[in-house]
Structures are given as C-alpha cells and as structure tokens.
Amino acid sequence: MNVCVIGAGYVGLTTAAVLSDIGNHVICVDLDMKKVESLRKGSIPIFEPNLQEIVLKNKQRLSFTNDLGTALENAEMVIVAVGTPPLPDGSSNLSYLYSAVFSMMKYATSHKIIMIKSTVPPGTNEAIYQSLIDQGYNSNQFTLVSNPEFLREGSAVYDMLHPDRIVVGLHEENPAIIQKVKELYHGIHAPFIITNYSGAELIKYASNAFLATKISFINEMARICEMFGADITHIAEGIGSDARIGYSFLQAGIGYGGSCFPKDLQSLSFVAKEKNITPHILDATQKVNDTQMDFYVNKIMDVFPDLSSLKIAMLGIAFKADTDDIRESRAIEFIKKLNQLGCTVHAYDPKAQLPNELTVDNQQHPNLQDTLKDADITIVATGWKEFLTMDWMQAKQLMRGNTIVDARNCLDKDLLESYGFQYIGVGRG
C-alpha cells in the first residue's frame, strides 16, 4: 500500500520503517528540515535499537520529505504520528495534530484514510471528524481511523513487529476500512480489537495508566517493606508469580518517567475531572510517583546530612535504558534535586546527553572511569546493561567513598555488600 506518515519522531519513524519493511511504500514527512536532511543521508536522529538498520535496508520503499503535497500524491493512507505534549494545566496540546490533519486535507486530491496514531484524549477523533465535516469535507474525501500505538522506546521496532493487539477505532462499522488496515499490517500477527473512537482512545490511556499504577503500587509497597525488613524484590517475585498479577512493571525505584506515562496520566486525569469524575486511582498513582524521589533523597541524607561537599557520580541520564530520550527523565530530576542541595553531579550515559541548562552546575563524562573517579556516592538512575554488568570491584577502587544508591533496584545488593559497599536501594530489607 502507498502510505504517508506525518511526523518523523520516535513513533512516526518507527512506523514508517516497519511498514516499509513489511512491503508498503512509505513517504515520511516532517516539518523539521534538519531531521529530514539527516534521514535522507541515512542518519537516524535518535538512538533506537535496530531502527537505523531497518531504515537503510528498506530505502527502496522508504523516503523522507518536508513537502506534504508530494508526500500525499500517491498515498492511500495517511498516518498521523505528531506529538501531543502536555500543557501546563495537564491537558494535551492537540495543535500539532489539528494542524497536520487540516493542512493534509488541503493538499489531498483523492480519498484518504486518515489514521491517528498519536495518543489523544477521549473525544478527540470524534471532534476532528466533526471539524472536517463542518469545514465541508465529506466521506468521499476521507475516512478517519483511530489506531493508537503501544510501542516502548528501546524496543520500538520489535514492539511494532510483534504487537499484543492492534486497536482500531471507527466512526461507524466499516468492513472495507478494517480490510485496508489489515492489508497495511500484512505479515504482523496480532488480534484486532475493533471499537469506536473513544474506545480506542481509552484503551491506550487505560493501558498506560494501569502500567503506571503497577509501578506506583510496587513503589508504595517498597516503602512499607522498609518498615518491616522485607525485600521488595521478593514481594515482586511472590506476587508476580500469580498469573493474574504477572511479573512485569513491578520494579521499584525512583518512579516512572518518559514522554508518555506522566503526560498521559495527567491528561486522563484532566478529562475525567472535566466530566466531574474524581480520578482517585490516577491521582494516587501520580502522587506516589511525585514523592518517590524524596524518599531516596531522605535515605541518602540520613547517611550524609550535608551533601554539599561531596562528589556524586550519576550513572544514567536517559529516562530508561536503551534510549537517548531524556523527556521527563527521573535521572534528570534527581540531578536537579541534588543541585538544589548544593551538589555538583558527574554524569555518564551510554547514549543520552545532559540538557544544556544542567551543564553549568554539572559535568558529563565520556566513560565510566572518569565519572567514578573520587566519587563519594554513586547513584545508578537508569538500568543500562553496562551498569548491571560493570566491574564493581574496579569501581570501588576508583571511588573515594563506598556508597551505592540503586535508584532502579537493578543491582546485586549481596554482591555489592560483599565488596564492602554500603548499598542504598528502596525496600531492600
């Protein structure tokens, strides 16, 4: 199928690459000329495992442009994957989405299936549909489909090739369009869930809210574990072995970050309140997440009441392992908090960069050795494999102090203690 993807961010680029890999002809369009130029040269502006390879492998069927008109010429389907970032009041900024849909319709000279992949609050697809009708467009010119995306950064390509489900939200029953969506995803095996627009929108929000709630739940349990000398990793294993609960998203730590969970919980909470529903669970999930960092800071300050003269090494800047994305990174929040307490942080990440505003008070190093040298405290804030498998005995020799803060509960506590480290995790007995 001939497809146009609007937006070459994490989702748009992965969508374009994977759809071309399964046989579609894809033109990906972005307003950012620098991004488009770099993509045309085969250089991927983000770090995402396997993405570069799949883009290069499919260059016969995949191209990049900033010219929407050209991108639309032969496209039967237009996939919109632009950002829907949060506004200060917690609601979603839908201006990029509206702008993409309406400018696209101005250029369209034939019927287009418009597929909204961006994450949007319930009611958005219906509102876009009505706006298009109000502007004089009719069903001969467009069919609007909601198709939320569930990929995770760090495994985006794999997730899109092996989804748990493909959700399709429609304005009304439309077997011909469902057939087209199946054709688009030909070769990808997953159950289809067909629903209306708000059903599809809410499946996306509810998934993220449920996963975030699991994280806040285990973080709250970790706080309780501390009071009773229990180890939260044992609790996670014990409850996770119940198939009704499952093991995933039960890793306690400094809480969830990234460009999705914080924004999507705020947005769902916002629309619920607009409809006079008090979102008790969503609010509690966010409250635990917002206070989890303080829990760690207080634990560190119990041992070091004055942090100001200490050298702190921070391993991890990205919001999670296997990505260079720093949006809503808890590691960055941690650095900011430590700066407020008078500390200078020495940071290292295999892929992510400190934002400019943090490079004044802190220093990023190109390797582990330089970061750890003479550190009084080492904090592991992102669970990169490099940190899980590093030589901690050597780290001990490089450091001045002997304190490890495991902000992701991802290290071997017993091993570190056997090396003479003082281990600070959360809920580790």
Ligand SMILES: NC(=O)c1ccc[n+]([C@@H]2O[C@H](COP(=O)([O-])OP(=O)(O)OC[C@H]3O[C@@H](n4cnc5c(N)ncnc54)[C@H](O)[C@@H]3O)[C@@H](O)[C@H]2O)c1
């Ligand atoms: N990042 C994820 O892991 C993920 C996963 C699932 C869903 N989502 C959702 O997908 C959407 C996109 O997220 P992202 O992380 O890929 O965003 P992003 O910020 O990385 O990329 C958005 C891209 O859209 C481009 N853009 C904006 N307006 C445009 C227009 N009118 N025409 C062409 N290009 C335009 C921007 O230049 C940018 O390159 C969001 O709604 C997000 O919530 C994200």
Ligand SMILES: O=c1ccn([C@@H]2O[C@H](COP(=O)(O)OP(=O)(O)O[C@H]3O[C@H](CO)[C@@H](O)[C@H](O)[C@H]3O)[C@@H](O)[C@H]2O)c(=O)[nH]1
């Ligand atoms: O047990 C866990 C699992 C995750 N996290 C943290 O939670 C955040 C989000 O992690 P993850 O869900 O793996 O990353 P995302 O790439 O943000 O993916 C989420 O958000 C996407 C955007 O909506 C969805 O598509 C995905 O399905 C959903 O998992 C990160 O800060 C993780 O460190 C924990 O603290 N404990």
